[in-house]
Structures are given as structure tokens and as C-alpha cells.
Amino acid sequence: MTKFNYTAKDFKSAAEVRWxxxxxxxxxxxxxxxxxxxxxxxxxxxxxISGIGCSSRFxxxxxxxxxxxxxxxxxxxxxGVKSANPALTVWVMTGDGDSLAIGGNHFIHLxxxxxxxxxxLFNNKIYGLTKGQYSPTSDRGKITKTSxxxxxxxxxxxxxxxxxxxxxxxxxxxxxxxxxxxxxLAAAALHQGTSVVEVLQNCVIFNDGIHDYVxxxxxxxxxxxxxKAGQPMIFGEEEDKGLIYDNGRLKVAKIGENGITREDxxxxxxxxxxxxxxxxxxxxSLPEFPVAxxxxxxxxxxxxxxxxxxxxxxxxxxxKISCMDELLxxxxxxxxxxxxxxxxxxxxxxxxxx
Amino acid sequence: MKHTKVIELEExxxxxxxxxxxGMQLTGTLFSDTSALLGxxxxxxxxxxxxxxxxQGTVGGVSGFQVQFGKKKITTPGDLAHxxxxxxxxxxxxxxxxxxxxxxxxxxxxxxxxxxxEKAQFKTNDPFAELKLEDFSLIPVPITSLTKExxxxxxxxxxxxxRCKNMFALGLICWMFDRPLDYIEKFIQSKFGKKSPLIAExxxxxxxxxxxxxxxxxHMTPQYIVHPAPIEKGIYRNINGNNATAWGxxxxxxxxxxxxxxxxxxxxxxxxxxxxxxxxxxxxVKSFQAEDxxxxxxxxxxxxxxxHLGVTSTSGPGFALKSExxxxxxxxxxxxxxxxxxxxxxxxxxxxxxxxxxxxxxLYGRNGESPVVVLAxxxxxxxFYYAFLSAKIxxxxxxxxxxxxxxFLGNGSEPWRVPMMSELxxxxxxxxxxxxxxxxxxxDPETLARDxxxxxxxxxxxxIGGLEKNNAGxxxxxxxxxxxxxxxxxxxVEKVVDMIPxxxxxxxPEGDLLVVGWGxxxxxxxxxxNAMQEAGKKVSLAHFNYIKPLPKNTAEVFSKFKKIVVxxxxxGQFASYLRDKxxxxxxxxxxxxxxxxxxxxxxxxxxxxxxxx
Numbered sequence: 013m014t015k016f017n018y019t020a021k022d023f024k025s026a027a028e029v030r031w032x033x034x035x036x037x038x039x040x041x042x043x044x045x046x047x048x049x050x051x052x053x054x055x056x057x058x059x060x061i062s063g064i065g066c067s068s069r070f071x072x073x074x075x076x077x078x079x080x081x082x083x084x085x086x087x088x089x090x091x092g093v094k095s096a097n098p099a100l101t102v103w104v105m106t107g108d109g110d111s112l113a114i115g116g117n118h119f120i121h122l123x124x125x126x127x128x129x130x131x132x133l134f135n136n137k138i139y140g141l142t143k144g145q146y147s148p149t150s151d152r153g154k155i156t157k158t159s160x161x162x163x164x165x166x167x168x169x170x171x172x173x174x175x176x177x178x179x180x181x182x183x184x185x186x187x188x189x190x191x192x193x194x195x196x197l198a199a200a201a202l203h204q205g206t207s208v209v210e211v212l213q214n215c216v217i218f219n220d221g222i223h224d225y226v227x228x229x230x231x232x233x234x235x236x237x238x239x240k241a242g243q244p245m246i247f248g249e250e251e252d253k254g255l256i257y258d259n260g261r262l263k264v265a266k267i268g269e270n271g272i273t274r275e276d277x278x279x280x281x282x283x284x285x286x287x288x289x290x291x292x293x294x295x296x297s298l299p300e301f302p303v304a305x306x307x308x309x310x311x312x313x314x315x316x317x318x319x320x321x322x323x324x325x326x327x328x329x330x331x332k333i334s335c336m337d338e339l340l341x342x343x344x345x346x347x348x349x350x351x352x353x354x355x356x357x358x359x360x361x362x363x364x365x366x
Numbered sequence: 367m368k369h370t371k372v373i374e375l376e377e378x379x380x381x382x383x384x385x386x387x388x389g390m391q392l393t394g395t396l397f398s399d400t401s402a403l404l405g406x407x408x409x410x411x412x413x414x415x416x417x418x419x420x421x422q423g424t425v426g427g428v429s430g431f432q433v434q435f436g437k438k439k440i441t442t443p444g445d446l447a448h449x450x451x452x453x454x455x456x457x458x459x460x461x462x463x464x465x466x467x468x469x470x471x472x473x474x475x476x477x478x479x480x481x482x483x484e485k486a487q488f489k490t491n492d493p494f495a496e497l498k499l500e501d502f503s504l505i506p507v508p509i510t511s512l513t514k515e516x517x518x519x520x521x522x523x524x525x526x527x528x529r530c531k532n533m534f535a536l537g538l539i540c541w542m543f544d545r546p547l548d549y550i551e552k553f554i555q556s557k558f559g560k561k562s563p564l565i566a567e568x569x570x571x572x573x574x575x576x577x578x579x580x581x582x583x584x585h586m587t588p589q590y591i592v593h594p595a596p597i598e599k600g601i602y603r604n605i606n607g608n609n610a611t612a613w614g615x616x617x618x619x620x621x622x623x624x625x626x627x628x629x630x631x632x633x634x635x636x637x638x639x640x641x642x643x644x645x646x647x648x649x650x651v652k653s654f655q656a657e658d659x660x661x662x663x664x665x666x667x668x669x670x671x672x673x674h675l676g677v678t679s680t681s682g683p684g685f686a687l688k689s690e691x692x693x694x695x696x697x698x699x700x701x702x703x704x705x706x707x708x709x710x711x712x713x714x715x716x717x718x719x720x721x722x723x724x725x726x727x728x729l730y731g732r733n734g735e736s737p738v739v740v741l742a743x744x745x746x747x748x749x750f751y752y753a754f755l756s757a758k759i760x761x762x763x764x765x766x767x768x769x770x771x772x773x774f775l776g777n778g779s780e781p782w783r784v785p786m787m788s789e790l791x792x793x794x795x796x797x798x799x800x801x802x803x804x805x806x807x808x809x810d811p812e813t814l815a816r817d818x819x820x821x822x823x824x825x826x827x828x829x830i831g832g833l834e835k836n837n838a839g840x841x842x843x844x845x846x847x848x849x850x851x852x853x854x855x856x857x858x859v860e861k862v863v864d865m866i867p868x869x870x871x872x873x874x875p876e877g878d879l880l881v882v883g884w885g886x887x888x889x890x891x892x893x894x895x896n897a898m899q900e901a902g903k904k905v906s907l908a909h910f911n912y913i914k915p916l917p918k919n920t921a922e923v924f925s926k927f928k929k930i931v932v933x934x935x936x937x938g939q940f941a942s943y944l945r946d947k948x949x950x951x952x953x954x955x956x957x958x959x960x961x962x963x964x965x966x967x968x969x970x971x972x973x974x975x976x977x978x979x
Contacts, residue, residue: 056825056826072840075827077820079668079831081831085664088664089665091656092664092667093668093821094668096627096668096674096676097821099822118664121661320654324652334648335620336613337787339649340613341784344403344604345601345602345603346402346601346602348598348602348783350594355598355599358789359748
């Protein structure tokens with residue numbers, strides 16, 4: 013039984029959606045709206061915060077509270093929103109340029125603090141709104157308008173950054189796989205603390221097909237490994253391949269070959285505090301490995317906004333000062349009451365203040 | 367028994383100085399508090415190096431604390447000190463220029479050895495002759511050896527023994543000025559008593575040793591008497607500008623019935639504002655030490671979006687980093703207050719020294735047409751009221767407000783008659799009430815302030831942002847819409863003039879010279895103008911706390927004087943602003959860029975020149 017019986021449609025605002033036709037953002041928005049409807053939380057309690065970039069237009073299209081802020085700062089502004097009012101459900105919609113370049117500092121500190129915010133990272137490996145410059149997730153050698161001879165720098169792997177910042181939740185999905193994206197977003201929404209969901213998103217104009225090798229539905233089961241907690245990490249059309257450790261390194265093994273059975277395949281544990289295997293999963297890339305999809309890490313840890321609230325409550329329970337008048341008169345004070353002393357004059361005695 | 371030389375003074379300034387590790391700030395503070403408790407009015411000026419521990423014994427590492435107290439209203443820490451306490455030759459060298467001719471210099475004779483003289487780069491072994499201080503009353507006191515002597519019974523390591531030296535100096539000064547020791551004793555007990563009773567005992571022993579030393583050697587030490595000041599009745603406390611600012615925000619939040627949020631990043635000399643607020647969890651203050659200056663203001667904007675009174679504190683370089691986000695709060699029309707405790711610039715500049723050189727940055731330092739309300743506090747204690755008022759304006763007019771203070775106000779302290787909350791005006795945040803008619807940028811026709819609906823309020827869901835918008839908060843980049851909105855944002859700030867009082871003059875409403883100042887220079891300005899008036903000159907002071915908008919009678923006030931001179935600790939920023947706003951007047955300028963406050967002496971001299979010209 014649900015309280016609100018929302019559908020995804022209830023989360024659409026009246027604003028006209030202005031992404032390019034065929035943009036991956038449409039699919040992500042559908043998944044987010046469906047997820048929010050399923051969360052069964054009142055519209056009024058959602059705040060959707062974004063920075064700058066194509067994906068950051070998102071709040072205008074949502075029938076919730078929304079704030080389209082400035083480049084790179086969504087994580088910081090959302091941190092303020094959630095710390096001020098932990099009762100709100102706060103989502104950050106951001107991209108690879110917004111969160112990993114200009115906003116990199118806010119991004120890692122949001123994750124480190126573990127504020128209960130759901131951050132959706134639209135990773136299209138390009139600057140779209142400024143029309144095609146390389147981003148911090150563009151691969152080395154990528155030719156763009158600002159790298160006409162190819163980039164000479166390595167890219168961030170977002171999951172590495174999240175785990176390196178002591179992140180408690182990281183998941184990955186592909187924009188066109190709406191059903192799976194939605195599952196992942198639902199898990200992110202349930203997580204207490206900062207959840208980062210990297211969505212491999214296609215920019216149809218400036219980086220079309222950048223994720224095709226990974227995301228092509230025809231080869232989905234061969235090229236993507238869908239992780240499930242407590243399940244062996246198996247993939248392939250025939251479900252005949254899986255991950256094993258070989259001399260301390262992750263390796264793809266074929267079940268039935270070299271004596272490998274289903275029991276030998278590593279079991280996924282997103283709740284393992286040790287990040288070793290989770291980082292290895294994040295790092296997996298084609299063609300040697302399938303690309304890991306789903307919830308890679310999800311661990312419990314103290315949540316900043318709750319801790320802030322708790323600390324204030326704890327201090328207030330044994331407080332000696334409970335209002336401003338008491339504070340003003342606390343500590344070292346003395347009384348002046350001599351014969352030659354005047355009556356006090358109020359500082360704000362002008363009538364415009366009354 | 368020989369007689370003590372007793373000097374009765376209206377006001378006296380003492381400067382404590384030593385290595386930055388010598389505890390001079392504490393010594394000065396304790397003496398100031400004691401004097402305030404006795405009923406003297408006081409004004410203090412800490413002057414310390416930007417390095418926490420600069421090389422010992424060098425002039426660069428000298429830390430000073432000046433306090434002036436008297437039997438009348440004290441408005442400045444004093445241009446020149448009557449008494450200097452110099453813990454080493456470097457301290458003497460750094461402070462000789464701040465001495466009143468014929469004043470008293472107490473110095474630690476033990477530390478005036480060849481090694482230290484060389485460190486302080488004296489060329490001879492007679493530093494007093496070198497600095498031409500022979501006419502001063504010089505009192506050599508073997509502070510180091512007497513401290514050691516008085517602690518020889520205690521089992522204390524040498525380092526801890528030497529750290530008690532400042533208490534000897536303090537005890538001696540307390541005797542000279544007839545101050546009781548009980549307040550200082552209580553302080554020592556509460557600071558060290560529980561944790562390290564031995565340290566407490568040592569400090570107390572040395573404090574008394576210093577006091578008794580003064581009493582026993584009366585023949586050589588002059589004693590000063592300064593009577594209490596006739597001030598307003600009430601309950602008083604000492605407060606510095608940064609604490610007063612922090613408390614003003616808490617008071618505003620309480621009046622407005624809103625929670626207070628500060629998002630901030632440590633920066634000299636503004637850090638104390640953040641610290642003072644972080645301390646007040648008992649009053650529900652949410653403090654967020656951000657990863658950088660930008661996140662400081664951004665979390666504040668986020669909290670304001672969520673319905674809190676959002677404030678952030680910073681100083682010049684940090685203010686520069688916050689400018690883009692400040693522009694967002696202009697565009698989104700969210701009520702935040704930014705306090706800029708100004709310091710010397712540009713760049714890292716002079717972090718621990720005072721200056722007023724962020725005025726133009728505050729007024730104009732953002733992209734686009736980005737008007738904000740600008741206020742400036744003028745004394746350590748009135749930081750409380752201007753912080754309160756900044757919040758009131760922000761919340762009632764839905765506009766960002768920048769409060770300018772400076773290092774001199776932030777660190778300086780004075781006795782303050784504490785108000786009751788009932789003395790302060792009400793604050794009514796513009797919370798939206800009717801979801802049927804609500805649009806985020808519907809405005810009050812009088813004030814142009816928009817309504818404020820916050821996440822969690824049923825039926826008011828809306829989107830806002832940094833893009834130019836329509837009344838519903840949606841993106842609108844039509845030419846006429848941008849023109850109209852730009853004019854509205856400017857007019858909204860100008861309309862704040864209805865909330866602020868008219869410009870008041872200190873002195874006659876007309877005359878030969880109008881002295882104009884703003885912000886933290888007030889104490890020196892009023893003292894110098896008073897001196898001119900006492901000398902029969904037709905000089906008045908117009909000191910500004912409201913920079914943008916300017917009080918509405920400004921032009922009228924200016925028009926009654928033959929000459930106007932604008933005095934500020936920059937190269938003429940307020941003067942250029944006035945030339946822009948009120949071009950019909952001619953503005954002379956007095957400017958100083960030394961990282962120091964004005965001195966009354968230099969101002970009076972310059973005013974006289976202007977009058978003669």
C-alpha cells in the first residue's frame with residue numbers, strides 16, 4: 013500500500029524539455045522519475061540540485077523543489093540543503109565536467125563526509141553544452157575541439173575517485189537500459205549516506221556512440237557484468253564466464269574449463285568494507301574484462317547530516333545557555349551603576365527599525 | 367621609605383610586546399579585562415605577525431598588544447603608548463616608534479644581551495641610544511632571572527618556567543596601575559587549575575612576584591592612577607568584533623525564528639567568527655567547515671534555499687573566491703549574509719594587518735550587474751548590531767547583504783553594554799503563505815522583495831536558478847525580460863534606503879570641513895574630529911555604516927560644508943564611489959596603506975593643512 017500512488021508522470025514539470033533529440037538524458041530522467049514515484053515520498057520533500065551542463069537542466073523538468081546552480085557547485089549547495097534540513101530527499105544531477113573537473117573538490121568532499129545525498133553522474137566523456145571539448149573522463153588521445161591532436165592526459169575513473177574518497181556507495185548503469193538504471197537508482201535512494209551512480213550516457217551530437225562498445229544491447233551479456241549482492245559474478249550469453257582470483261589478480265575464467273566450477277567464481281559483496289575487490293571491479297574494462305554494472309559498493313557508515321543533528325541534540329540536552337539573552341549575560345560581565353552614569357540608550361532607536 | 371612618583375592621567379596606553387611565543391596577547395587581554403572590570407573604558411589593538419612562531423628574537427617575530435583605558439570614553443587604542451613592556455631587544459626596536467615622548471619603558475634586562483641585540487640587528491650595545499630613547503623613563507627589570515628565582519622551589523622544566531615570564535610583567539604592570547589581581551588569578555585557576563595544578567601554581571607565584579617587585583621598588587617605578595569612566599548604566603562585558611559579529615547573527619536568527627547556518631572556511635582574520643558560531647551548538651547553530659571558500663558560500667546558499675538564515679565569513683582573498691556564488695544569490699534572490707573581515711591585500715597581502723581595501727571588490731567585484739546591500743561596522747561592539755541588521759535586511763528584502771568589518775575591529779575589543787533581546791527590532795522573514803497565487807518571483811510592489819517558499823512546504827514546489835528567469839523561476843532570456851529584471855534587482859537594493867537611518871553628524875550641521883569616514887576607522891576619526899572641535903575648528907564628522915544604499919540625506923549633509931575630505935585605509939575607494947554617486951561635490955582624500963589604523967595625530971595634522979589651504 014502506498015501513500016501517494018505517484019507515477020513517473022507526476023514528477024514531470026510543465027517546462028518543455030530541451031535536450032537534443034536522442035540524448036541519453038531523456039532515458040535517465042525517465043528512470044529518475046520512476047524511481048522517485050516508487051519512493052513514495054511527497055513531492056514537497058524532494059530537492060533536486062544541479063550545477064551547469066546539459067544534465068544540469070534537469071531540475072527545471074521536475075515537479076519538485078529544484079535549484080539549478082552554478083558550474084561545479086551542486087554538490088556544495090546540496091550539502092548545505094541537506095545539512096540544514098535532513099528531512100529532505102536531496103538529489104544532485106551532474107556531469108563529468110561539472111563534478112570531476114570544476115567541481116572536483118566539492119565532489120570528493122561530499123563523498124568523504126557521507127552526506128545523505130543521491131548523486132547521479134551523467135558520464136558522456138565530453139563537454140556537450142560548450143559544444144565538444146574533452147572532459148576529465150575523455151580517454152587519452154581523444155580528439156576534440158580543444159585537443160585537435162589528441163589529449164595527452166589520462167582520465168579519471170569516477171568509481172576510483174569515489175572509493176578513494178572513502179565513498180560508501182557507488183553504482184554504475186547505462187542510460188539506454190532504463191530498467192536496470194532504475195534498479196540501481198532505487199538502491200541508491202535507499203542508501204544512507206552519499207550514493208554516487210555513474211550513468212554511461214550518450215551525447216548524440218558531440219560524442220555519439222562513445223559507450224557503444226560497452227552498451228550495445230546485442231552484446232550486453234558478454235560485455236557487461238551485472239552485479240548482484242551475494243551472487244557469483246557470472247556473465248556471458250551462456251552464463252559460462254565468471255571472475256576468479258588468480259595469483260592475487262582478478263581474472264575471467266570459463267566455467268567447465270581447467271576444472272573451474274560455479275563454486276570457484278567470486279561472490280559479489282558490496283557491503284565488504286575492504287575496497288580491494290570493489291576497486292578491481294570498477295577498473296575492469298573491455299576487451300579483457302566485461303564492464304561492471306550495478307551496485308559495486310554499499311556500506312554503512314555515520315551519515316554527516318544525521319551526525320550534525322545528533323551533536324546539536326546532545327549538546328542541547330545538557331546546555332547551560334538556552335537563548336540569546338542568557339548568552340549575552342554569560343561569562344565575565346560586570347554592572348555599571350554609578351551616580352555619574354547615564355541611562356542606557358538603545359542602539360536601534362531610529363523609528364525605521366520599529 | 368621613599369615616595370613613589372604618582373601620575374594621574376585621563377587615559378593611558380600600554381603596549382605589551384615580545385616574541386610571538388611570549389604570551390603577549392594573553393597578557394594584554396588579561397590586563398584589559400581587569401581594567402574594564404574596574405570601570406575604565408578600554409580599546410585594544412593586537413598587532414601580531416602572520417607567522418605563528420617567527421624566528422625568536424627577531425623584529426619580524428614581535429607580537430604586540432596595545433590597550434588604552436581611561437576615565438572618559440575611549441575610542442581608539444591610542445596612537446602612542448605611555449608605557450612599553452619589551453621582553454627583548456627586538457620588541458624594543460619594533461615598538462620604539464609607537465612610544466609617547468617621555469614614556470616609560472620596562473624591559474627584561476636579562477634578555478638584553480649581545481646575542482639578542484645582534485638578532486634584533488642593533489649595531490651597538492646601547493639600543494636605547496641607537497633608538498634615541500634616552501629621555502624615556504627606562505626601567506630595567508631582570509624578568510627572566512626573577513621568574514626563575516621565584517619558581518626554584520617547584521619541580522618545573524626550564525621551558526615551562528620561561529613561559530611564566532609574561533605573568534611577571536603582568537603583575538608588575540598591575541601594581542603600576544593599581545589593578546587588583548583577583549580576576550587574573552581566577553582566570554589562571556580556571557585555565558590550568560584542573561589540568562595542570564603545577565602550571566597554575568607557577569603562574570600565580572610569578573604574577574605575585576611581579577606585583578611585589580613593583581611594590582618593593584617604588585622608588586624607581588612611577589605609579590599611574592586612572593579613574594573609572596562615567597559610562598551608561600547597565601551590564602557590561604568585553605567583546606571583540608568577530609565575536610560580536612557571530613553573536614549578532616545568532617540574535618538575528620532567534621528574532622526571525624529561523625535556524626542559523628554558517629558555511630565557512632578558516633581565513634585570517636575572520637576565523638573567529640566561524641569558531642564563535644561553531645561553539646554555539648547549545649543554541650542550535652549549524653556550522654559547516656567547508657572544503658574551500660567557494661563551498662563555504664555555496665553551503666550557505668543551500669541552507670538559505672532550505673529556509674535557514676545562511677551566513678558565511680571570510681576575508682579579502684576568500685571574498686574573491688566567493689564572488690561567483692554571491693552572484694548566484696543575487697540572481698536567485700536568496701537571503702544570505704557574507705561578512706568580510708578585511709585585511710591588507712592584494713593577494714595574500716598582509717593577513718594579520720588591517721585595511722579597508724575590499725570596498726570596491728564588494729560593490730563591483732562580480733560578473734554582470736550584480737548589486738548587493740553593503741554595510742560596514744565601525745566599532746568592535748557595534749559589529750553585533752550591524753550583523754543583526756544585515757540579517758534583518760537580507761531576510762526581509764530577500765537580498766544578499768555583505769557586512770564589511772576589518773582586522774582591527776575583528777580582533778580589537780571594548781567593553782560593551784549588553785542589550786536585552788527585547789531592545790532589538792523584530793525580523794519578519796518573507797515566508798510565502800498562499801500556494802494558489804505563489805510564484806517564486808512575485809514581488810511586494812513597495813519593496814520589490816520576493817516571497818520565500820522552502821522545500822517541505824506543501825503546494826509551493828518550484829524551481830529557481832542562476833539563469834535569467836520569469837516570475838515562475840523558469841528560464842527566460844527575452845531581451846525585455848532581462849532589461850526589466852536587471853532594473854528590478856538594482857531598485858530592490860536601492861529601496862533598502864527606507865530601512866536605514868539618515869546620516870548623522872558628529873558636530874555642527876555646517877562648517878569649514880566635513881570629515882568623511884566609513885567602517886572600522888570610526889574610533890580614530892571621532893577622536894581626531896573631537897580634537898579639532900576642542901581647538902575651536904568648524905569641523906564635523908560624517909561616518910558611514912551604510913555604503914549601499916547610501917543614506918538618503920547624504921547629499922544634503924555634504925552640501926553644508928565648504929570642504930569635504932574622505933579618510934580611508936586604502937587608496938581612495940569610498941572617495942571614488944562618492945564621486946560616482948554624488949559627483950556634485952569635490953572630495954579631498956586622506957589615505958593610508960601601512961597595514962595600521964590611522965593615528966589621531968596624523969589625522970589632526972592633515973585636517974589642519976586642509977583648513978589652511
